[in-house]
Each structure stands twice: as C-alpha cells, then as structure tokens.
Amino acid sequence: MSQPNSVAKPDTVPSTAAADERLTTEEGRKxxxxxTLSCWLGTAMEYADFALYGLAAGIIFGDVFFPEASPAMALLSSFATWSVGFIARPIGALFFGWxxxxRGRKIVMVSTIILMGxxxxxxxxxxxxxxxGLWAPACLVILRFTQGFGAGAELSGGTVMLGEYAPAQRRGLVSSIIALGSNSGTLVASLVWLAVVQMDQQSLQEWGxxxxxxCSSLIALVALxxxxxxxxxxxxxxxxxxxxQQRSQVKSTPATTDNRGFWQRSRAFLVMVGLRIGENGPSYLAQGFIIGYVVKVLAVDKSVATTAVFIASLLGFLIIPLAGWLSDRFGRRITYRCFCLLLILYAFPAFMLLDSREPAVVIATIVTGMGLASLGIFGVQAAWGVELFGVTHRYTKMATAxxxxxILSGGxxxxxxxxxxxxxxxxxxIAxxxxxxxxxxxxxxxxxxxxxxxxLNDPDDAI
Incomplete structure (x- = not known):
C-alpha cells in the first residue's frame, strides 16, 4: 500500500492496466x-435536478409550498426539503454501492437514471x-427522498465507471468529465430558469x-x-x-486476516469524507444558498442570480478540464489544496461584495464562488476519489463516503x-x-x- 507521502507517477503504471489494454482495440475505444457520453448525460441529469431544485427553492418554492410563512422562514422551509434529498443519498449509496x-456498474447506472428521472x-x-394544503409539501418531501436515493449512487457510479475506463496517465482529465456533466446540468437548469423567470409572477407561481x-425527463430518456x-x-x-479463477482452484489459499484497527482500516474512507466536506459545503452555499440570499434577502432581481449561474456554467467547460489536467500534471493533492485555500480567502470578501447589490458585482461574486467550489475543486476530486479505494469495495466505500x-456539508x-x-x-x-x-x-x-x-485493480485502499 502506498504511504501518504508517496507519489505514484503516471509513467510507473503497468502497460497491462485494464483500461489501457482495452483501449488498444477499436471496439474498446467505442x-x-x-x-463517457453515458456518464456525462447521467451526471447532467442529476445536477440539472439538483440545480433546478436549488434555484426553485431560492426563487419560487417558498411562495408555492409555504405561502403563509415569512420570507426568511419560507426560505428555511424550502431548504429543509432540499436537505431531505441528501439524507436519502447515503442510503442509496449503500444499497446501490453494494x-x-x-453485480457490476451497469445495472446500477440503469436503475438510478430511471429512479431519478x-x-x-x-x-x-x-x-x-x-x-x-399540507399534502403539497409532504409530496415534495417524499419525491425529494426518492430522488436523493437514486442520486446517492449516480454520481459515484459515473465517477467509478469513468475512472475505470480512463487511461491511467489521463485519469484526472477523463474523470473530470463527471464534473463537466454536473456543469452541463447546472447550465441547462440555469438556461431554463433564465427563460422561466421572465414570466409574470402569477404565471410563474401557477405553472411556469x-x-x-x-423537461428534465428528456435527458433521462436519452441517458437510459x-x-x-x-x-x-x-x-x-x-x-x-x-x-x-480463484473459485475454480481445487484448493483455495487461506483467507488472510486484516489485523489493523478500525481507524487504520477506515483511513481512506475518512479522507474521502473530509475532502467531500471541503468541496460540497462551499459548493452548495455558492450555488444554492447565495442564490436565495441575493433574491430573497437582498431583493436583487431574479435574473441577476440566474445570469450568474449561466455564466459560471459556461466558464466551467474551461475550468473543469483544466483542473483535471493540473491534477494529472502536478498531482491530486497539491491541486486540491490550492482550491481549498482560495475558497477560504473568498468567503468574507464575497458577502461584502454581495451587499453592494450592484448587478455586475453580484454576478462576478457568484461566478467566482461557483468557479472555485462547484467546478474546479470538483474536477480534481473525481479521479482522486476513485484512486483512494481498492477494487473490491470501491463503489460502496466511495459512494458512502x-x-x-x-450530509455533513452540502446537504x-x-x-x-x-x-x-x-x-x-x-x-x-455564514461566511x-x-x-x-x-x-x-x-x-x-x-x-x-x-x-x-x-x-485501479489493486485490492487495497491507498492509505
């Protein structure tokens, strides 16, 4: 097993690595x-769903499902139903990861896209x-739970599939396509919402x-x-x-006993949890809460927030692959560390700038936050998460972590x-x-x- 300070260089990867071997054939390349297309679409579907809900929670759900509450309480109630989806995600991760x-990655990828769609x-x-009446928010909570149950395995499933398909030397860049999928979903959601919020308030609240x-069902059908x-x-x-081959042997070798303590066996899992908190919490504050804060509390026009999300999504098609390439070139750890440091430096100036209520300043602030938290750092995390775990329990451990x-952060x-x-x-x-x-x-x-x-065929975790 590799130690925390060891670096596995791309040029040390065996030429017989499973992904590289398959890519030598035309059918393997197909x-x-x-x-790649399937994972991109599935992740686009997942993040379109969650971006749609995040934007809806900040912009309209308070009026539709919690009309009798004060603006602050309506916003709180809307994001409470948001959190239900994240409570369901680890349950789905455990089930579908197992x-x-x-049974394989494919059966899960088909099941989750149906459930989410x-x-x-x-x-x-x-x-x-x-x-x-109250049945309306109750239905919303139930459907958020089932949506989260499927989403709990969708993102990790796509990440594992892309990582296990990618050539070893370009795994960071290829795995970042998962983040491109999330960015595509956010872009689609912001485009649709940008058009929808142009409607008058009554039409928007009633049916818009x-x-x-x-419309998101169309993406699900294509991905399926x-x-x-x-x-x-x-x-x-x-x-x-x-x-x-092991089962076909007449005399199997005795099973080895893992004598390590609980914390030592769980180090890779806990590392993944920590990395996820550093990315997911700031991400959902940047693209979820701040949208609602700008619209509901600062009373900035709705189109300003949706325009910012749209611009950030466009820039994501440059930021994400760049982050993945940087992690291939310089390593996962140093690239991730730089993004976390930039997020810490961003927090307090961001809210000061938002308070200006100037549309250009607000847009630039939201775009910067999403560029760091929702795009760049996520592009690095994809390959790192796949590589942290051994092949035997990779899907279960990674998805659950x-x-x-x-739950501890973004949800x-x-x-x-x-x-x-x-x-x-x-x-x-909040800052x-x-x-x-x-x-x-x-x-x-x-x-x-x-x-x-x-x-990636190493049976042991990386730490």
Missing part, C-alpha cells in the same frame, strides 16, 4: 466513448399548497416553475437509451475474471446558513461557516495520500 460491487418529473406535477422539472448498451468497465471485468460528506449547508441568517440577521456567521468547511478540506489534504496513476 466502449470508452459510449461510457449492488455495483457485486421519474422522481424529478413527478415533482413538476405536484399541486400547490393552495390546491391540496413546473416546466424545468418536466445509451446505458442499455453499455459494457462493464475493464477494471470490473478483470476483477470478475480473477475471482472466477461522498454521501456522508454531503445541510443551505439549511444551516438560512438558520444562521434568521438567528443573527447578518452574513458574517465563517463557509471558510470552516473549506478549511476541513485543506487540512485533509495534509493526511491524504497522493494517488496519481495508481493501478
């Missing part, structure tokens, strides 16, 4: 591009509070807000069609062959921030909270191993 490690479409069909949720023809990853196929980190961040705002009436506790989560990610990079170029 499989690679098919998997399934993916035993149906849940998101049904959210767009929920009657308002004025029509069915439903359009983005209903592609995934039906996917082949298993080369890493998983090699692992399956190895297991079959990422979703646990999401609850907008809710905590809204509560802090309601309690103190000022932004400084402190933002910087603290980024600091957790920064500290974690000092105990995390450098995994660049690691052989």
């Amino acid at each position: 499989d690679f591009w098919r998997a 399934l993916g490690d035993r 149906v849940s998101t479409t049904l959210i767009g069909l929920i009657p308002s509070y004025a029509s069915i 807000w439903r359009i983005p949720f209903l 069609w592609i995934r039906r023809h996917l082949r298993e990853t080369p890493v998983f196929e090699r692992q399956k062959q190895a297991l079959q 990422k979703e646990l980190g999401s 609850t961040a907008p809710l905590v921030a809204a509560a802090l705002l309601s309690w103190t009436g000022h932004w400084w506790p 402190t909270y933002f910087a603290a989560m980024a600091a957790i990610g920064l500290i974690t990079t000092f105990v995390a191993p450098e995994t660049r170029g690691r052989d």
Whole structure:
C-alpha cells in the first residue's frame, strides 16, 4: 500500500492496466466513448435536478409550498426539503454501492437514471399548497427522498465507471468529465430558469416553475437509451475474471486476516469524507444558498442570480478540464489544496461584495464562488476519489463516503446558513461557516495520500 507521502507517477503504471489494454482495440475505444457520453448525460441529469431544485427553492418554492410563512422562514422551509434529498443519498449509496460491487456498474447506472428521472418529473406535477394544503409539501418531501436515493449512487457510479475506463496517465482529465456533466446540468437548469423567470409572477407561481422539472425527463430518456448498451468497465471485468479463477482452484489459499484497527482500516474512507466536506459545503452555499440570499434577502432581481449561474456554467467547460489536467500534471493533492485555500480567502470578501447589490458585482461574486467550489475543486476530486479505494469495495466505500460528506456539508449547508441568517440577521456567521468547511478540506489534504496513476485493480485502499 502506498504511504501518504508517496507519489505514484503516471509513467510507473503497468502497460497491462485494464483500461489501457482495452483501449488498444477499436471496439474498446467505442466502449470508452459510449461510457463517457453515458456518464456525462447521467451526471447532467442529476445536477440539472439538483440545480433546478436549488434555484426553485431560492426563487419560487417558498411562495408555492409555504405561502403563509415569512420570507426568511419560507426560505428555511424550502431548504429543509432540499436537505431531505441528501439524507436519502447515503442510503442509496449503500444499497446501490453494494449492488455495483457485486453485480457490476451497469445495472446500477440503469436503475438510478430511471429512479431519478421519474422522481424529478413527478415533482413538476405536484399541486400547490393552495390546491391540496399540507399534502403539497409532504409530496415534495417524499419525491425529494426518492430522488436523493437514486442520486446517492449516480454520481459515484459515473465517477467509478469513468475512472475505470480512463487511461491511467489521463485519469484526472477523463474523470473530470463527471464534473463537466454536473456543469452541463447546472447550465441547462440555469438556461431554463433564465427563460422561466421572465414570466409574470402569477404565471410563474401557477405553472411556469413546473416546466424545468418536466423537461428534465428528456435527458433521462436519452441517458437510459445509451446505458442499455453499455459494457462493464475493464477494471470490473478483470476483477470478475480473477475471482472466477480463484473459485475454480481445487484448493483455495487461506483467507488472510486484516489485523489493523478500525481507524487504520477506515483511513481512506475518512479522507474521502473530509475532502467531500471541503468541496460540497462551499459548493452548495455558492450555488444554492447565495442564490436565495441575493433574491430573497437582498431583493436583487431574479435574473441577476440566474445570469450568474449561466455564466459560471459556461466558464466551467474551461475550468473543469483544466483542473483535471493540473491534477494529472502536478498531482491530486497539491491541486486540491490550492482550491481549498482560495475558497477560504473568498468567503468574507464575497458577502461584502454581495451587499453592494450592484448587478455586475453580484454576478462576478457568484461566478467566482461557483468557479472555485462547484467546478474546479470538483474536477480534481473525481479521479482522486476513485484512486483512494481498492477494487473490491470501491463503489460502496466511495459512494458512502461522498454521501456522508454531503450530509455533513452540502446537504445541510443551505439549511444551516438560512438558520444562521434568521438567528443573527447578518452574513458574517455564514461566511465563517463557509471558510470552516473549506478549511476541513485543506487540512485533509495534509493526511491524504497522493494517488496519481495508481493501478485501479489493486485490492487495497491507498492509505
């Protein structure tokens, strides 16, 4: 096993690495591009769903589902239902991760896209509070749970699949396509919302807000069609062959006992949780809470926030692959560390600038925050997360660690921030909270191993 200070250079990777071996054939290259497109679309679907909900929670859900609450309480209630989806995510990660490690990545990728697509479409069909009273927010909570249950394995499944398909020397760049998928979903959501918010308030509240949720079903259908023809990853196929060979032996070798303590066995898992907190918390504050804060509290025009998300999404197509390339060139650890440091430095000046209420300043501030927290750092995390874990339990461990980190950060961040705002009436506790989560990610990079170029068929975790 590699130690925290060791660096696995790309040029030390065996030429027989599973992904590199398959890419030597024309059919293997077709499989690679098919998997890449499938993972990109699936992640786009997931993040379109969550970006749609984040924007809707900040802009319209308070009026539709919590019309009797004060503006601050309506915002708090909207983000409380947001958090329900994140509570469901680790449950889905455990279930689908277990399934993916035993039955393969493909079956999970097909199941999750169906579950997410149906849940998101049904959210767009929920009657308002004025029509069915408390049943309206109740339905919203249920569908957010099922949406989160599927999403808990979708992102990690796509990340594992891309990482296991990617050539070792370009794993950071290829794996960052997952982040490009998330960026594409955010871009689609912001484009649709940018058009929808131009409607008059009555039409928007009555039926306009439903359009983005209903349209997302189109992405799900395309992704499902592609995934039906996917082949298993080369890493998983090699692992399956190895297991079959072991079972065919007349006398199997005695199972080795892992005598390490709990904390030592869990180091890679805990590192992934720490890295996830440093990314996911600031990310959902930047693209979730701040949107609601700008619109509801600062009373800036809705189109300013959606324009900012749109611009950030466009820039993401440059930022994300650059971050992935940098992690291939200089290593996962130093690249991630730089992003965390920049996020800490961003936190307090960001809220000072937002208070100016100047559209250009507000847009630039949101774009910068998303560029650092939702795009760049996420592009580095994809390959690092795959490389941290051994092949036997990679899907389960990675998915569970990422979703646990999401609960501790992104899933609850907008809710905590809204509560802090309601309690103190000022932004400084939120900025402190933002910087603290980024600091957790920064500290974690000092105990995390450098995994660049690691052989993904290694059965052991990297630390």
